[in-house]
Amino acid sequence: MGGRGQHGAAGTASRILDVAERLVQIRGFNGFSYADVAAELNLTKASLHYHFAGKAELGEALIARYAARFAEALAAIDTRAADARAKLDAYASLYADVLLGGRMCLCGMLAAEYQTLPTPMRDTVIRFFDENEAWLERLLEQGREEGTLRVAGSARDAARTIVSGLEGAMLVARPYGDVTRFQTAASRLLASLAAQPDPPRRGAAAPSGFNPGQG
Numbered sequence: 001m002g003g004r005g006q007h008g009a010a011g012t013a014s015r016i017l018d019v020a021e022r023l024v025q026i027r028g029f030n031g032f033s034y035a036d037v038a039a040e041l042n043l044t045k046a047s048l049h050y051h052f053a054g055k056a057e058l059g060e061a062l063i064a065r066y067a068a069r070f071a072e073a074l075a076a077i078d079t080r081a082a083d084a085r086a087k088l089d090a091y092a093s094l095y096a097d098v099l100l101g102g103r104m105c106l107c108g109m110l111a112a113e114y115q116t117l118p119t120p121m122r123d124t125v126i127r128f129f130d131e132n133e134a135w136l137e138r139l140l141e142q143g144r145e146e147g148t149l150r151v152a153g154s155a156r157d158a159a160r161t162i163v164s165g166l167e168g169a170m171l172v173a174r175p176y177g178d179v180t181r182f183q184t185a186a187s188r189l190l191a192s193l194a195a196q197p198d199p200p201r202r203g204a205a206a207p208s209g210f211n212p213g214q215g
Contacts, residue, residue, distance in 0.1 A: 013051045015041055021062050025103035029059060029113050029121075056118035059110075063124040066106045067131065070094070074135050084143030085194060088162075091136070092186045095166045099179050108167045133159040143193070150195050158193070165189045 019040050023032040034055065038045045052058040073094055081087040098105055107128040114122060136159035143149025151158050169185035 012041075012043075012047070016043075016048060016051055016058070017062060017065060020058055021066065021106060022103065024059075024062060024109055025098070025106055028109050030116060056121060059118065059121045060124055063107065063110070063121065063128060067124070067128045070128070071131065074132075083146060083148045084139050085148040085190075087139055088136075088143070088149070088190055088193065091139075091162075092166060092190060095170055096179065096183060096186065099170055099173060099182055104170055104174060105167060108170060111167070112171075129163060132163055136162055140193075143195075148195050149193050151193065162189065162193075 016037060019037050020032070023036060034045050034048050037043075038048055048058075052061060074091070077087050077090045081090055095105060107125050110117060110121065110125045111129075114125065117125070133156065137155045140149060140151045140155040140158050144151045144155070166186060166189070169182045169189075173179060173182040173185075
């Protein structure tokens with residue numbers, strides 16, 4: 001009986017996170033309230049507070065889950081792809097998959113609202129980008145060593161450029177509702193790093209399988 005209760009509580013918390021994550025990725029963190037989540041799930045606001053004491057705690061949980069799934073996707077790329085160029089293509093596809101789902105990167109949306117976020121959420125947003133840049137830095141060093149990528153100067157600076165470029169391309173593509181704008185920008189960015197530059201492609205890479213809506 002107790003096990004079922006715990007399982008049910010965990011299931012409700014996961015559903016709350018699913019709805020809140022979608023709302024953040026579409027509206028932003030300041031664009032929804034507990035009342036919005038409660039109404040969609042047919043719960044009371046008191047029930048939401050039982051699982052997440054406040055909106056700040058809910059936001060921290062959202063980032064932690066999103067970052068964990070993103071880290072799993074990066075680990076899968078490391079396992080599947082052989083050379084650094086293929087891994088870089090797959091990385092760009094993580095962003096494309098989110099945009100194809102009609103959403104924005106969760107942490108990209110939160111970064112736009114950074115000054116209004118609670119301090120613990122600010123720290124976790126920065127950690128998400130730091131971890132992505134660290135993974136890319138290692139990838140770029142690998143590509144430079146194996147000769148599949150052309151990295152001028154600091155790999156860390158190049159990693160920051162990639163993250164900034166992909167996040168920015170998502171943001172600009174959004175008002176147009178045109179994923180190909182993102183794909184073209186991402187392809188040009190990746191082509192500039194190729195050891196043997198190739199013509200810009202319409203799509204950055206094959207679908208990565210990353211689903212921001214998976215619990």
